[in-house]
Amino acid sequence: METLFWISTFIILYSFAGYGLLITLLNKLKKKKNTNTPFSEEDWPEVTLLIAAYNEADIIRQKIANCEKIDYPKDRLKVLFVTDGSTDQTNDIIKQYNSVSFSFSPERKGKIAAVNRIMRYITSPITVFSDANVMMNPGAIKALVQPFESNLMGAVSGEKIVLSETEDNASASGEGFYWKYESFLKKQDAEWNTLVGSAGELFAIRTRLFVPTEENTLIEDFVMTMRVAADGYKVGYEPSAMATETASANIAEETKRKVRISAGGIQAVIKLVKLLNVFKYGKLTFQYVSHRALRWTLMPLALIGTFASTLWLADTHWFYNLAFRAQSIFYLLAFFGYVIRDQKTSYKLLHIPYYFTYMHICVVKGWIKYFRGNQKVTWEKSERVVLKSSEHQLSVVRN
Numbered sequence: 104m105e106t107l108f109w110i111s112t113f114i115i116l117y118s119f120a121g122y123g124l125l126i127t128l129l130n131k132l133k134k135k136k137n138t139n140t141p142f143s144e145e146d147w148p149e150v151t152l153l154i155a156a157y158n159e160a161d162i163i164r165q166k167i168a169n170c171e172k173i174d175y176p177k178d179r180l181k182v183l184f185v186t187d188g189s190t191d192q193t194n195d196i197i198k199q200y201n202s203v204s205f206s207f208s209p210e211r212k213g214k215i216a217a218v219n220r221i222m223r224y225i226t227s228p229i230t231v232f233s234d235a236n237v238m239m240n241p242g243a244i245k246a247l248v249q250p251f252e253s254n255l256m257g258a259v260s261g262e263k264i265v266l267s268e269t270e271d272n273a274s275a276s277g278e279g280f281y282w283k284y285e286s287f288l289k290k291q292d293a294e295w296n297t298l299v300g301s302a303g304e305l306f307a308i309r310t311r312l313f314v315p316t317e318e319n320t321l322i323e324d325f326v327m328t329m330r331v332a333a334d335g336y337k338v339g340y341e342p343s344a345m346a347t348e349t350a351s352a353n354i355a356e357e358t359k360r361k362v363r364i365s366a367g368g369i370q371a372v373i374k375l376v377k378l379l380n381v382f383k384y385g386k387l388t389f390q391y392v393s394h395r396a397l398r399w400t401l402m403p404l405a406l407i408g409t410f411a412s413t414l415w416l417a418d419t420h421w422f423y424n425l426a427f428r429a430q431s432i433f434y435l436l437a438f439f440g441y442v443i444r445d446q447k448t449s450y451k452l453l454h455i456p457y458y459f460t461y462m463h464i465c466v467v468k469g470w471i472k473y474f475r476g477n478q479k480v481t482w483e484k485s486e487r488v489v490l491k492s493s494e495h496q497l498s499v500v501r502n
Contacts, residue, residue, distance in 0.1 A: 104412045108423070111408030114401050122393040123284075126291040133295060141249060148251070149179045149227040150244060151310075155214045156184050156235040160192040166235050167200050174241040175248075181227065184235075187217040213480035215323040219315040231307040232324070237263075237346040239305060246344035247307040257312050257336025258328045260298055261305035261344035262286060280455060281462075286342065288394060293340035296386040297332050299394045300325035305346035312336065319480055320374070321367030321473075329375055332387055354444045358465060365469020366478040368399035403463045410434075434460065 142148075152170065156163060163184075170182045182203040186193050188211020197205045206221050222230070229248055233239065243261060250256045265282050292298050303324030312331055316323045332338050379396070381388040410430050416423035433456050440457025472478045 104415045107408050108412035108416065108426075111405040111412065112426075114397060114405035115409060117393070118397045118402055118405075123288055123291070126288070126295055126390075126393075130291055130295050140252065142252060144176070147176050147179055147245070148229055148248065150175065150181070150229045150231055150248060150307075151225050151227040152180065152182045152231045152233060152244065153218065153221065153225070154182070154184045154233050154235055155217050156186050156189065156193055157211065157214075158189050158191045158193060159186075159235040160196060162236055163193055163196050165238070167197070167203055169238045171202050172241050173239065173244050175244045180244065183221070183225075185217045185221045187211060187220070213318060215316050215320050215480070216318045218323070219318065222310075222313050222315070225310055228310055229307055230310045230313065231305070232303065233305050233346065234303060234348075237304045237348045239347075240343075240345045243305065243344040243346070246341045247305070250339040250341065251307070251309065253337070255337050256309075256339055257331040257334070258301060258306060258308040259339040259341055259344075260289070260301035260328070261346050262289075262340075262342040263302050263304045264345050264347040266347060266349045281458070289340045290342065292390055292394065293338070296337075296390060298338040298340045299329070299332075299387075299390045301328040301338060302346075304348065305344060309336075317374070321370050321478060321480060322364060325367070326371050326374055329371070329378065329391070333375075333378060333384065354461070358468075361462065361465035362468045362472060363478060365399065365466040366473035367469075368395070368466070369470050369473050372396055372399055399466065403466050406463055437461075 152173075154166065154170075156166075159166070167182075173180065184193075184197055184203060184205040185207075186197070186205050187208040189207070194205060194207055197203060206224075208217070208220060218232070229251060231244060231247055239261075247259045247261060250259050263282055263286075289298055301324050303322075306324060306328065308327070308331065312334070313327075314330065316327050320326050328338050375391070378384055378388055378391050384391075409426075413423050413427035413430060417427040418424070436453075436456040437460040438457075440454050441461075443453065444457060469478070
């Protein structure tokens with residue numbers, strides 16, 4: 104039981120604190136290289152902004168307006184929507200705009216199938232992927248393209264920004280805190296060696312490096328960019344390229360997304376099993392295991408192992424007794440967070456114990472759903488909040 108305690112505790116502390124400290128220290132010790140020379144105005148390469156959209160009639164006008172504000176040479180930027188399977192007014196709305204184009208197939212086979220279908224026709228050297236429900240800052244495309252001045256750069260990820268109000272529920276508070284920490288880790292990863300995967304909200308890839316991803320892939324953006332890194336290219340991180348979206352409307356809606364990502368995570372570990380070979384991939388294996396694989400495989404087991412072992416050992420030593428009491432208090436706070444999970448509060452830290460526990464419950468649910476074959480590649484959309492900052496109110500739309 105003592106062995107179980109120390110192994111489980113190490114996994115927990117390393118995954119959520121130790122790795123962050125270690126990668127930061129490694130960056131401090133690393134010699135900084137000179138940055139690349141910025142592109143001159145006439146040297147910006149041609150870019151295709153590819154946006155997969157399924158039944159996005161409610162938000163597509165806002166997305167097109169956002170694309171029209173992008174600061175990039177207009178003659179070198181093509182905005183292309185791929186709308187496979189859409190049955191609402193998405194295509195009719197896109198037709199009203201001369202600044203964008205779309206490709207449509209009536210069969211709905213999922214996002215990656217749509218992307219695979221259209222990528223064979225893209226000739227620009229850089230392809231930028233974005234989701235229909237996220238908004239970009241005007242300088243996002245230039246920020247993503249600039250790192251490709253280096254021939255070693257294979258892909259570049261932008262920054263996901265989760266908007267929130269002064270008062271939020273557990274979903275918005277937890278997601279906001281989580282992405283702040285993730286952003287820190289991404290910055291450290293990219294500076295030391297390479298980004299470990301990419302968020303699909305906004306990222307770019309050298310078009311010639313695109314290889315069709317299996318159509319059953321659940322988190323295709325992560326798998327796609329990890330394979331680019333496995334081929335010896337760098338995956339960069341540009342926080343000045345921002346993809347902004349709001350949080351899930353409530354925990355029930357957030358659960359749909361979290362379980363899907365967790366199912367995709369365990370699938371990715373299986374698909375990318377070759378990356379566990381540290382003798383071949385070295386730094387990349389270290390980053391991948393530390394930042395991703397542990398969270399998607401051993402973390403829930405470690406949480407159970409730590410609690411069970413301290414419960415068993417509580418009467419044998421004051422240290423284990425203290426550890427058991429500390430965990431009991433944490434999970435009691437998590438239960439309190441569960442009770443108020445959909446209530447908005449300005450004391451957002453109240454939601455953190457619950458959101459942490461909830462995330463790992465979703466990981467287990469994701470395992471079950473994946474191995475039972477119940478997780479479809481065509482996802483069910485989650486409700487997200489729309490912030491009305493001028494009125495400080497929240498409303499809900501489908502996105």
